[in-house]
Amino acid sequence: MPGTTDEASAAGYRPLLFSIAYGMTGSVGDAEDIVQDAFLGWTRAQRAGTEIAAPKAYLTTAVTRLGINHLSSARVRRETYVGDWLPEPVVVTSDGPGTGPAEHAELADSLSMAFLVLLESLSPVERAVFVLREVFGYGYPDVAEIVGKTEANCRQIFARARRRIASGRQARDSAPSPARRVEGEEFARRFFEAAEGGDMEALLGMLAPDVVFHGDGGGKARAVGKPVAEARRVVKLLVGGLRRVRILGATLRPARVNGRPGFVIYDAEGRVVSVVGLDIADGVVRSIHSVANPDKLGHIGPVSDLTRMPEK
Structure with missing residues (x-):
């Protein structure tokens, strides 16, 4: 042929x-x-x-x-x-x-x-x-x-x-080398342990003072309405959000998100709730991106309705 x-x-x-x-x-x-x-x-x-x-x-x-x-x-x-x-x-x-x-x-x-x-x-x-x-x-x-x-x-x-x-x-970084990837994953592990444990002081030491948290719910899932800036505000948002995750029976699984450290949140049935990625530079987190819009998660697996907004 x-x-x-x-x-x-x-x-x-x-x-x-x-x-x-x-x-x-x-x-x-x-x-x-x-x-x-x-x-x-x-x-x-x-x-x-x-x-x-x-x-x-x-x-x-x-x-x-x-x-x-x-x-x-x-x-x-x-x-x-x-x-x-x-x-x-x-x-x-x-x-x-x-x-x-x-x-x-x-x-x-x-x-x-x-x-x-x-x-x-x-x-x-x-x-x-x-x-x-x-x-x-x-x-x-x-x-x-x-x-x-x-x-x-x-x-x-x-x-x-x-x-x-x-x-x-500064947000543009080249593809991580294997060594930097391992280093980033170790940093992320400590970051998530501190976040899940509610260790605010440890988290503050890992965030840039001008860190920004971005959330995307697309009007279909609960998410921050606009970027949250300043380290202490971001720490409170993270600790509070992860506390609610545990109460609802959801779990975190470490992942690479666009080649960078991050995690996927799954509900008790193993369905995807959201994806969170960290942008790390100079040993601190510069920005955090959380995607909860269900329309953007279906390619990863079955999507949860845990944070879905009620239809109008």
């Missing part, structure tokens, strides 16, 4: 394509749909007799342009979003990946929750150029061909995008 070998080979690009689409959209489901649409287009082109000399370049271009189109419509929806909008988390627990192929999570390590939030300030084309260049290391000639701009224009777009998110640069 013509193209069979090429199709098998092209399937190996899926993890990379997923991470590009996820970097563009911040949504696991939308990223998977975009990758699937790109492959469908590639298959149709082959069946129509179109010779594709470079499948990787063809698919990367398709995914990026589909992502740009998606963002143009998604921006309108996010303007009416209830509360803080956070990305859908890419989760890996001790039991294995929670979002499909493990490679998805590995390649998404460069896309922390904090970094994805910063990318929301960019236009769709700026985001595409910045993600391709900054995260995936594409050269300007390749970026220009993918987004359909001149190389000089892409250089200008990248510089503009970098300036726009410069104020939040």
